[in-house]
Amino acid sequence: MSTQSLLERRFRVLGKHSPLFYDKPLQLVRGEGVWLYDAEGKRYLDAYNNVPHVGHCHPRVVDALCRQAHALNTHTRYLDDTVVTYAERLLSTFDKSLSNVFFCCTGTEANELALRIARECTGGQGIISTAHAYHGNSAAVAQISTLFTPPEKRGPFIRTIPVLDPYRERRGRDDETLSTAYAQDVQKAVDDFARNGVKFAGLLICTAFSSEGLPTVPRGYLAKVVKIVHDAGGVFIADEVQAGFGRFGSHMWGHQVLGATPDIVTMGKPMGNGHPLAGVVARADLVEQFTSQNMYFNTFGGNAVSAAVGLAVLDVLQEERLLENARIVGEYVIAGLRKLQTKHALIGDVRGAGLFFAVEIVRDRTTQEPAPAETKRIVNGMRERGVLISRIGIHDNILKIRPPMPFSTGNADLLLKTLDDLMTSL
Ligand SMILES: Cc1ncc(COP(=O)(O)O)c(C=O)c1O
CATH class of the missing domain: 3.90.1150.10 (Aspartate Aminotransferase, domain 1)
Incomplete structure (x- = not known):
C-alpha cells in the first residue's frame, strides 16, 4: 500500500x-x-x-565523506591537499600523455566539457558518435545521445556510425578484416562532414559500447579508428562513465582494454560510489589551449568532500x-x-x-x-x-x-x- x-x-x-x-x-x-x-x-x-x-554504502567511503564534511568543504578555488592528492592518484592510472584533470559533478558535465575542449582546440564543430549511444542530458550532449534524440533533433554537426554487431555481422571474417570494415564507417562519417563543409572536431564513444549492447569489439578496431580521427584533424574522446574504474577487471579503463590512447577521457558514475563526482582527463596541451581562452570553474566539482570520497574509492579498489x-x-x-x-x-x-x-x-x-x-x-x-x-x-x-x-x-x-x-x- x-x-x-x-x-x-x-x-x-x-x-x-x-x-x-x-x-x-x-x-x-x-x-x-x-x-x-x-x-x-x-x-x-x-x-x-x-x-x-x-559496494552500496561502503563504510570506508561513508567514513571519508563524513570526516571531511565535518572538517571543511570548499570548492577548488582554495588550495586543498586532498584535491591535489586525489588528482595525482587518479592521473597515475592513465597513460603519461593524459596528465591534467578537471573535476565536475556528472557524466553529462564531463562530456559537455570534453565537447567544448574538442571544438575549441580543433576549431571544428563536427562530432561523431554511435547510432544508439547515451552520453548525458545537456543540450549539446543530448545531440550525441542518439538513443533518445532522433536525427532531426541532432543539428547539422553530428554524424553517427552504426552499432558494432559482430554476433550478427562477423560472417566468418577474422578480427583484422572485421575491424577494418567497421573502421571504414568512421571514415565515411569524416568524409560526409568534409562533403558538407563541416570541420571535424572529434569522435566520442563509450568504450564499453554499453547502451549499444556490449559488443565484443574486434581486436585492432580502436587503433584503426583513432588513426582515422587523428588523420582528419580530430580528437578521440573516450567516455569511461560505464567502462571505467576497473569494470573489465584486466585494466582500469575501457580504452586500455581496447588498446588505444584517447586525447580526452570522461568519467563519472562509479567515481564517487554514489556521491556526485565526475571528471575530464586530457592531454596537458589541450587543457592549456582550452583554459587560456575559457575560464572553467565548477562550484561543486572536486570539492574537498568529493575528493575525499574519490580517494576512498581508489583505496578500496586497491586494498580489496x-x-x-x-x-x-x-x-x-x-x-x-x-x-x-x-x-x-x-x-x-x-x-x-x-x-x-x-x-x-x-x-x-x-x-x-x-x-x-x-x-x-x-x-x-x-x-x-x-x-x-x-x-x-x-x-x-x-x-x-x-x-x-x-x-x-x-x-x-x-x-x-x-x-x-x-x-x-x-
Ligand atoms: C556512457 C555514459 N556517459 C554519460 C552518462 C551521463 O552521466 P550522468 O547521468 O552522470 O550525467 C551516462 C549515464 O547513464 C552514461 O551511461
Whole structure:
C-alpha cells in the first residue's frame, strides 16, 4: 500500500514520464555491499548498478565523506591537499600523455566539457558518435545521445556510425578484416562532414559500447579508428562513465582494454560510489589551449568532500583487490551463462569481460531474430525473484548484468540459478 501511494504521489509531482525501473517499481530503503532492501524488508541481489562501484554504502567511503564534511568543504578555488592528492592518484592510472584533470559533478558535465575542449582546440564543430549511444542530458550532449534524440533533433554537426554487431555481422571474417570494415564507417562519417563543409572536431564513444549492447569489439578496431580521427584533424574522446574504474577487471579503463590512447577521457558514475563526482582527463596541451581562452570553474566539482570520497574509492579498489575479483568472478559468471546457453534456446549469445555481461535473447538462434518481449519478461521476472538486472541494445533484447565490484562467486551462483529457474518456467 505504501509503495502504491508513493508511486501516485510521485506521478503527481514528478510527472508520469519520469523514468522508473520495472513493471512493478521498487521502493528501496537500504543498501549494503551487493544487497538492496525494499520497504517491506525483502532483499535483492544487485546485479545491475555500477554507481555503488565498491559496494552500496561502503563504510570506508561513508567514513571519508563524513570526516571531511565535518572538517571543511570548499570548492577548488582554495588550495586543498586532498584535491591535489586525489588528482595525482587518479592521473597515475592513465597513460603519461593524459596528465591534467578537471573535476565536475556528472557524466553529462564531463562530456559537455570534453565537447567544448574538442571544438575549441580543433576549431571544428563536427562530432561523431554511435547510432544508439547515451552520453548525458545537456543540450549539446543530448545531440550525441542518439538513443533518445532522433536525427532531426541532432543539428547539422553530428554524424553517427552504426552499432558494432559482430554476433550478427562477423560472417566468418577474422578480427583484422572485421575491424577494418567497421573502421571504414568512421571514415565515411569524416568524409560526409568534409562533403558538407563541416570541420571535424572529434569522435566520442563509450568504450564499453554499453547502451549499444556490449559488443565484443574486434581486436585492432580502436587503433584503426583513432588513426582515422587523428588523420582528419580530430580528437578521440573516450567516455569511461560505464567502462571505467576497473569494470573489465584486466585494466582500469575501457580504452586500455581496447588498446588505444584517447586525447580526452570522461568519467563519472562509479567515481564517487554514489556521491556526485565526475571528471575530464586530457592531454596537458589541450587543457592549456582550452583554459587560456575559457575560464572553467565548477562550484561543486572536486570539492574537498568529493575528493575525499574519490580517494576512498581508489583505496578500496586497491586494498580489496576488486579488479582481480572482477576478473575471477567474471570468468565464473561467463562460464555459468554459457552453460545456461546450452540449456535455453532463447540465449543466442553470451559476452562480456570483468563484471560486465550481455546475454542476447533471440527467438531463433539461426535467424538471430531479437526477442524483446521475452527479454522484458526475464528482467521483470528476475526482479520478482530478487535479482536486479536490466536490458540494452537497439532491439532491447540484451540482458545487461553489471553488478557492484565486490560481487562474489556465491552471488554469481544465485544470479545464475535464478536465471536458470526463471527461463525454465517461461
Ligand atoms: C556512457 C555514459 N556517459 C554519460 C552518462 C551521463 O552521466 P550522468 O547521468 O552522470 O550525467 C551516462 C549515464 O547513464 C552514461 O551511461
